[in-house]
Each structure stands twice: as C-alpha cells, then as structure tokens.
C-alpha cells in the first residue's frame with residue numbers, strides 16, 4: 301500500500317502548484333497584453349472557456365492527453381487549440397457546466413486547476429487551467445498565428461480532386477528518400493527540383509517532346525503499383541474519344557456505376573498509358589511554390605502528387621466559372637492540408653480551373669475533427685511545424701494536339 305504523503309510533502313507540493321500558477325498567469329497576461337481581470341477569471345466567475353498552460357512542447361501527444369482529461373473530467377468540447385512553441389492554449393466546452401465540473405473536480409489550490417500530466421514524457425509535470433472570458437479569435441496568440449486554417453484533404457473537396465492516404469509505408473518513404481538524395485538537386489528560388497522522364501522546361505512550363513525518354517527511376521517502384529491500382533478506377537468515354545474535336549471526359553468506375561451505363565467507357569490506362577514525366581520538389585521549412593495550373597496542352601488530364609516526410613497546406617484558387625453565354629467571376633479559395641505519404645490526383649475542374657500553390661511559411665494551421673472525442677462537432681486547431689517535404693508529381697506527356705478543356709481562362713490552347 302502506498303504511504304499517504306506527509307504534511308511537509310503536501311506543503312511542498314502546494315508551493316510547487318502555486319509557483320506554476322503564478323508563472324502561467326504571468327506568461328498569459330504578458331503575451332495577451334491585457335489587464336489580468338480581462339484575461340483570467342476567478343473561480344466564482346465561471347465561463348465555458350479556459351486557458352490551459354504548462355503542458356510541454358504542444359505536440360499531438362499533449363493535445364490528445366489534454367483532450368482526454370477534459371472529456372473525462374469536464375464534458376464535450378467544442379475546440380482545443382494549442383500552439384507549438386507557446387506554453388499556453390485555449391479550449392472551449394460546449395456547456396459552461398462542463399468547464400465548472402473540470403475546475404471543481406481537479407481543483408488543488410484556489411483559482412487553479414492542476415493535473416499531473418500522465419502520458420507525457422514528464423509525469424511530474426503540472427498542467428494549469430484558468431477560466432477566461434476571451435474567445436479564441438480574440439486572443440493575441442491567434443493574431444500572431446495569422447495563418448489560413450486548412451481543412452484536411454478529402455476526395456471531392458474540389459470537384460475532380462481525389463485523395464489517397466498512406467499509399468506507402470514509413471519504411472518505403474525512408475528508402476525512397478535515401479535513393480532520391482543520391483541524385484543531384486537543382487536549386488530554384490524557393491525550392492530544389494529533380495526531373496525524370498522528359499525534362500521539364502521552366503519559363504514555358506512544358507517539356508521537350510523530342511528528347512529521348514528515360515523510364516521512371518527505380519525509387520518509384522513502391523508507388524507504381526498503387527498508382528496503377530488507382531488509375532485502373534478511371535475510365536474515358538469512347539464516344540468522346542472518337543471525336544478529336546471534343547474534350548475527353550473522365551469518370552471513375554464507381555461514379556459510372558451510380559450513373560448507370562459503363563459500356564461505352566474504356567480504361568484510362570489502356571488509352572493513355574502510364575505516367576512518363578516526373579518532377580520532384582524539395583521544400584525546406586519556409587519554402588513554397590507560386591500559384592499555377594500545370595500547363596494544359598503538354599500534359600494529359602490526370603496528374604498526381606505524392607507527399608513525403610512533411611505535411612503541408614496547399615492553397616487552391618478557382619479560376620473562372622464558365623457558363624454558356626455568360627462571364628462570371630468566382631473568388632473561391634480553399635486551403636487543404638496534405639498529409640505525408642498521401643497522394644492527390646488532379647482531374648477535371650481541379651486540374652484545369654484551380655490554381656494551386658504552397659505559401660512560404662514554416663507553420664501550417666489545420667482544423668480537424670477530434671479522433672478522441674466522440675462528439676462529431678469537436679474541432680481541434682493544430683499548428684504544425686513544417687519539416688523538409690519532398691513531393692513527386694507524376695504527369696503524362698500529351699502528343700494529341702491542343703487542350704480542349706471547358707475552362708478557357710487558364711488554358712494555354714484556347
């Protein structure tokens with residue numbers, strides 16, 4: 301049986317808690333640059349919003365431990381935001397009652413709720429909670445982090461964009477990078493590149509079609525069967541293919557199944573063949589790529605990009621919505637977070653009518669549903685530090701004349 305702590309030990313523990321509390325209050329009030337009583341509320345003035353402080357480095361483990369603690373000791377959460385490199389975060393319960401329950405259950409010292417940080421690498425750590433009247437969007441820390449909030453990448457988030465996660469294992473990812481790094485990187489303004497198959501020509505953004513083609517390099521071996529499997533889902537319309545004047549429509553097998561008749565469609569791969577041009581981009585944290593569409597006429601409709609090592613927010617901006625006899629402009633924009641080892645496939649509107657880019661930043665902000673909370677409306681805002689990211693863009697060179705896509709605004713042929 302564990303011995304009960306002595307009076308002296310309890311006193312020491314209380315002093316330690318008090319010191320942590322005072323430190324946390326000081327850090328929050330200084331960083332928020334507001335008077336104490338507008339920043340932190342006393343325990344007899346409850347609020348459904350709380351500051352949480354002293355949790356460690358603010359990584360995903362911290363976020364999960366704090367989430368579990370809040371759900372168990374409080375109730376359903378609406379949002380929990382922690383910011384890497386900052387020692388405090390902000391959370392909001394659905395109901396004030398939940399915040400009150402957490403404060404009451406875990407209160408050790410007046411005006412302070414402290415939890416032992418079990419699950420972290422430092423189980424001795426004490427985490428402190430305070431009521432606050434401030435909403436997340438009122439915090440100075442949020443302003444400092446003025447970064448667009450990205451949504452997790454999902455299929456259909458933009459028409460024609462498909463997303464496939466964990467297409468390779470972490471071991472395959474490491475092995476690919478080792479091989480890739482044995483080859484020479486060419487330095488551009490804000491990233492480094494390698495090209496395979498046809499050489500990519502910057503300036504005209506196309507390829508030298510007369511150049512002798514090299515097969516895709518061996519380091520692609522783990523991903524090629526996955527790409528084939530994905531491309532096998534795609535079909536092209538025989539009817540439209542027969543007419544050289546029309547844009548070739550593309551559908552997936554499951555879309556055709558829903559629509560009814562698949563007999564007039566043939567496999568995309570059979571018609572166009574496997575990708576034959578590959579561009580590698582190496583981004584250090586802070587690097588990016590300016591807004592662009594992959595030039596329409598030199599490449600077939602479908603292209604794919606694989607992310608290695610780091611996730612990143614990709615910004616998409618819609619060109620123009622083209623309607624018959626009418627010119628209308630749309631400013632539609634999406635920020636989409638691509639996970640490492642995920643593959644995105646561009647087709648249709650996403651390929652032809654949306655510019656994509658990566659902003660030059662070191663941190664991305666992602667809002668996602670909590671995997672821990674059963675509540676479907678509990679969102680977690682996470683700041684993710686970028687690491688080195690290497691992307692592989694697979695394209696198929698096109699020899700059959702100009703592009704006839706229905707999006708002339710961003711088309712080099714129309």
Ligand SMILES: O=C(O)CCC(=O)C(=O)O
Pocket residue numbers: 579581589594605606656691692693
């Ligand atoms: O890094 C990426 O995922 C995108 C690369 C890209 O847009 C390009 O190579 O044109």
